[in-house]
Amino acid sequence: MPKNLYVRAGIYWARFKVRGVEYRESLRTRSERVAVKRLALLREQIEDESVFGAAGPVSWADAVLSWSQRISTAVGSQTYTRYLCSLRQVRGHFDPLSVQQISADVLKDLIKARRRAGVKNATIRRDLTAISSVLDNAADEGWISDNPAVGLNRRRIVPERIERIVLPQEASIAMVFPRLVPRVRDLCEFTRETGLRLDEVTGLRHASIDRNERTITVEKGKGDKLRVVPLTKIAEAIIDRQPRYIGKPWVFWKDKGQRLTEVSSRLGDLTRRVAQKAAREEVEFHRFSHHDFRHLFAVEYLRSGRGSIYDLQGELGHSTITVTERYLAFLTPDQAKSAKSVMAQRGAHSPRSEAASS
Incomplete structure (x- = not known):
C-alpha cells in the first residue's frame, strides 16, 4: 500500500505529519488511484496553510457572513439592502464554491447566465458591485490574494445603457x-x-x-x-x-x-x-x-x-x-x-x- 495511506472499513484514509503535527483524514474513496491523488492535494493544502500561512477553502456562504458582519455598519441601510438583494440572486451560482474558486472566468460565466435569464445590464453591474465587496473582504481576511472582480472591464463586458425615457400617456x-x-x-x-x-x-x-x-x-x-x-x-x-x-x-x-x-x-x-x-x-x-x-x-x-x-x-x-x-x-x-x-x-x-x- 502506498505510503501515508491506510484503509478503514474499505475507505482510504490519509495519515501524515507536517511540521511535527499528525493529520488523519478520510479521503472518501475506495479507489487506491483516487486516494493517491487526493492525498497529494490534501498534503499540499495543509503544507501551504502550515508553512506559508495560506488559508484553506472558505465557502462562499461563510465569506458572505463575514462580509455582512463587517459591512452592515460601514454603508447606508439602503446600500446594504441592495447588496443583500444582489447576493441572494447569485447564491445558486456561488453557494457550491469556495471563495478561492471564484475567478474572473467564473464571474464571466455568471454574467452570461444572468443575461440569458433576461436580466438588465444595470442589474448585473449592481450584482458585480456586491460580489466585489464580498471579495474585497475575503482579500482583507487573507483568504484570497486579490479580488478577481477588480480586473474585469465592466464597461466593456457589461456596458451601461441609458434607457430611453418614455412618458406615460x-x-x-x-x-x-x-x-x-x-x-x-x-x-x-x-x-x-x-x-x-x-x-x-x-x-x-x-x-x-x-x-x-x-x-x-x-x-x-x-x-x-x-x-x-x-x-x-x-x-x-x-x-x-x-x-x-x-x-x-x-x-x-x-x-x-x-x-x-x-x-x-x-x-x-x-x-x-x-x-x-x-x-x-x-x-x-x-x-x-x-x-x-x-x-x-x-x-x-x-x-x-x-x-x-x-x-x-x-x-x-x-x-x-x-x-x-x-x-x-x-x-x-x-x-x-x-x-x-x-x-x-x-x-x-x-x-x-x-x-x-x-
Whole structure:
C-alpha cells in the first residue's frame, strides 16, 4: 500500500505529519488511484496553510457572513439592502464554491447566465458591485490574494445603457388608475407631484413633513443623501387623504401599519393585463411603470417654468447635471433655453398645483 495511506472499513484514509503535527483524514474513496491523488492535494493544502500561512477553502456562504458582519455598519441601510438583494440572486451560482474558486472566468460565466435569464445590464453591474465587496473582504481576511472582480472591464463586458425615457400617456393612465387600489393610485400621483423615488415615497414619515415651511425632508435618498423638496398643495392633499395609523410613522402603509411594499409588481401586473385587454379590443395603450411618473414630474416641472434645470437637479437628487439634462429633449427650444437659465421662475407653481389651489 502506498505510503501515508491506510484503509478503514474499505475507505482510504490519509495519515501524515507536517511540521511535527499528525493529520488523519478520510479521503472518501475506495479507489487506491483516487486516494493517491487526493492525498497529494490534501498534503499540499495543509503544507501551504502550515508553512506559508495560506488559508484553506472558505465557502462562499461563510465569506458572505463575514462580509455582512463587517459591512452592515460601514454603508447606508439602503446600500446594504441592495447588496443583500444582489447576493441572494447569485447564491445558486456561488453557494457550491469556495471563495478561492471564484475567478474572473467564473464571474464571466455568471454574467452570461444572468443575461440569458433576461436580466438588465444595470442589474448585473449592481450584482458585480456586491460580489466585489464580498471579495474585497475575503482579500482583507487573507483568504484570497486579490479580488478577481477588480480586473474585469465592466464597461466593456457589461456596458451601461441609458434607457430611453418614455412618458406615460394620459389616456393610458386613465385606463389603469380606476383599477388600482386607492393607496397605490395616490402613491403614483404623489410621485408625479413631487418627483420622489419609490423607496423615498414608501419610506416617507409624517414627521418629515413640515406644513409651516411647506417642505418634505427626504431623509434617506439615493446614496443615503438628505434633501428637502417643496410640499405643493396637491402633495399635501394626497397626504391628507391617507388615514393615520396610530403608533406607525408611514404616510403610505398597508395591513397593520407596515410600510407599503410591492408597488412596482402590482402596477406591472395590472398594466400587463390592461395591455392584453387593449390588444384584444384593438385599443391603443402604452405600458408604464411607477418610475415613469418621476420622469413625468421632471418634464412637467421644466415645461411649466417652475424652476431651472439646476433647481430640478436638486429636487430629483441627481448627483450630476448630465442625468437631469436628458429631460431637455422633451422641451421646445424656448422652454429649453428658459430651463437652462438661472433666471427661471423659481418657486412658481405648476399648472397642477394651481389647479389644486383654485
